[in-house]
Amino acid sequence: MAGRKSAAAGGGRTGPLAARRRSAEPDGILPCSRCQVAARCLPGSVPEGQIVQVESMVTQQRVLRAGAVLFRAGEEFSSLFAVRSGCLKSTVIDVDGREHILNFHLPGEVLGFASIYQRRHAGNAIALTTSTVCYLSFSEVLRLSQQFPELILGLLRIASRSALYTGRLTGDHNAVVRVAAFLKSLSGRLRAQGRQSSEFSLVMSREDIANHLRLAPETVSRVLTQLRQQGVISARGKAVRLLDEERLQGLAGPMLPYG
Amino acid sequence: MAGRKSAAAGGGRTGPLAARRRSAEPDGILPCSRCQVAARCLPGSVPEGQIVQVESMVTQQRVLRAGAVLFRAGEEFSSLFAVRSGCLKSTVIDVDGREHILNFHLPGEVLGFASIYQRRHAGNAIALTTSTVCYLSFSEVLRLSQQFPELILGLLRIASRSALYTGRLTGDHNAVVRVAAFLKSLSGRLRAQGRQSSEFSLVMSREDIANHLRLAPETVSRVLTQLRQQGVISARGKAVRLLDEERLQGLAGPMLPYG
DNA sequence: CGCAAAGTTGAGATAGGTCAACTATTGTGG
DNA sequence: CCACAATAGTTGACCTATCTCAACTTTGCG
Structure with a gap:
């Protein structure tokens, strides 16, 4: 059970990124509102009629190619990320420099929760294949939680689920x-x-x-x-x-x- | 690494040592004034002047003796719990009936997060020694989160921390x-x-x-x-x-x- | 086409599990 | 209050699942 090096974490190519857009945008521009983050990633957490408003937490959308780094340990934490397509891995870093893959993230899943505690990223997130992610501004998420009580529950449920998953998978x-x-x-x-x-x-x-x-x-x-x-x-x-x-x-x- | 039975989770012995109780409170249920949950367990999450209001999430306070069960797997989840004194362990259950201790909870810590996802308890919580816990009504917690934005952050941070802890401790x-x-x-x-x-x-x-x-x-x-x-x-x-x-x-x- | 990276398979080494005997605590009833 | 029973912890000897090292095969890519 003693460690093996296992550090290595794909190189840091930064793929071409989609436009960054602000939340308050005219109806015509869809890229972000089409994310349907609320519907896809937080099912049941937002009342039907108000899903559109919740999309304002999506500040940008980005395409990552295989091996590209979404975030690195130590960077400031300001967004959660919703996976639209592809697959990413998220890790925590062990002081020896070794990293442990906490989870793989498939479309419809949200990552970044492990970084909330320290307000900066506790590990890396890397695309395993060409992937699209939505940036969910964390401050906006908090602000929206004020308006939509059920959003809080949705977030806590995701956080809860991942704790549960980790606890069980690494089991005996x-x-x-x-x-x-x-x-x-x-x-x-x-x-x-x-x-x-x-x-x-x-x-x-x-x-x-x-x-x-x-x-x-x-x-x-x-x-x-x-x-x-x-x-x-x-x-x-x-x-x-x-x-x-x-x-x-x-x-x-x-x-x-x-x- | 193959499993061992390890099931046993200290039965819910209710020993006869009930003698020394301060005021005559049936079932160890105490009045819940002055728990100071906000100040002790959620530091910085609530503005100074409003700490008192937040105390309304505490519906009751209870004394558990060593071995007493705070909640069991499968029971409805309606409260988080803040430890005031003593120590508890919280577990998740593995279908073979084996349980894994997710964490031990010391005074000032909050437990129950792993139960949010499924809306019922995913494991047991048992006092290891005489302990006092405050019940934090989850619906009230959600309601208060509407009023106090920073409370949401506080909760998410606790959830995040425990995920991080679990991920790292069980590491390589x-x-x-x-x-x-x-x-x-x-x-x-x-x-x-x-x-x-x-x-x-x-x-x-x-x-x-x-x-x-x-x-x-x-x-x-x-x-x-x-x-x-x-x-x-x-x-x-x-x-x-x-x-x-x-x-x-x-x-x-x-x-x-x-x- | 050929090299590099990823994956597979084999053989031997070892950390930690299992079983078991023994000791120390803790609790209990006379 | 003491002796004893029950429980919890320690230690030893041995075993096995998994790791390590290494050779080899396949896949992917320039």
Whole structure:
């Protein structure tokens, strides 16, 4: 269980970024209001008729290419981020300089909560594939929370869920259980977004998966091979298909929140 | 790393030591004036002059004896809890029925956040020693958040901190690092409350510590022994003294939030 | 096409778990 | 108040899941 270097975190290319626009903008300009952050990322947190107003928390939208850094440890925290497309990983940094991947973020999910406490980013967030994110101005989020009580609940629920997820995933489990639970979690989250959930692409590298699950990359490989041999999944490279979800469920233990 | 039963969560013994109660309050329920929750648990989150109003979120106050259950998994979630005195542990339940101790809660800390997501308790909370807790009506908390913007921030910060803590503590560390970090964390939190921080009592059992740190109780024992032999701490039973904080720091890695 | 990076597989090393015996606390009833 | 029972903690010996190191294969990219 002693550490391995696992630090490395994709280089910092800054992809071309979409226009930055202010909240109070004329009707014609849609880029940000089309984000539908409220509807997609905070379901049920905002009364129907007022979703549009809530979009004002979106200050900009940005496209990141694989490996691009959304934020770095130590930078000032001023926004949460909603993923519109693609996939990102968010990490916390361990003083040895090692980073631990707290979570992977799929479309419809919000990241950045771990940075609220210290008012600056506690880790890095990096795009794993070409991704689009909306910047949610945190001060605006707070201001809007005044108007829309349910927004507060929505935010707290997200924060609560991620705490719960982290607490459970890192639990007292062996490698097979962790990998199985991870696959289940991904599948469930894809389904929640209305996507194909039994066949998908593991955008993250084996090393990232290993880091997240606190395993050695070799162990992840071995477990995947084992699951494949048992006919539970089929996996060739990044492509994964869940063949026997029943059994995967059994291996993973109960469904976790988050997926 | 395979699991061990570790289920046991100190049953809800209601021992006969009820004798010494200050005023005749049935069920240990006390009047809730002067909890000073805002000042103690949410420092800086509420403007000076309005602290009193915020106290309205405290619906009751209750004394729990060691082993008493504050809430159980599955129960409806309607309050957060602020610890006034004593110490509690809060857990999440793993479908095998095993529970994982997410955290220990010292005076001045708030627990219950992990239950927000599912609107019912995801685990148990149990007093480790005689403790006093304030019930913070969650609906009232939400209502007050409308009035006091900074309260929202305070809540989100607490939620953020605990996510961060969990993410880091369960990290890629060996047994010595985990135990050292745990002791450091406790010490720091005691100091934050203005208490003796280099000499304190480990109210929780070795088994609880082990569960929290994802180690076997025997391993915790061995590590404590090792630290004692190296002169880093002195530990006899529950009494612990930090002899060489410098070195403990070195073993533990950097200071964690929460600690 | 060929190199670099990512992934797989094998063999051996080890941290920490398990089982078990023993000791120290704590609580209990006579 | 003491002896004893029950519980909690410590220590030792051994075992196993996972890590480490290393060779090899596949994939991706210029």
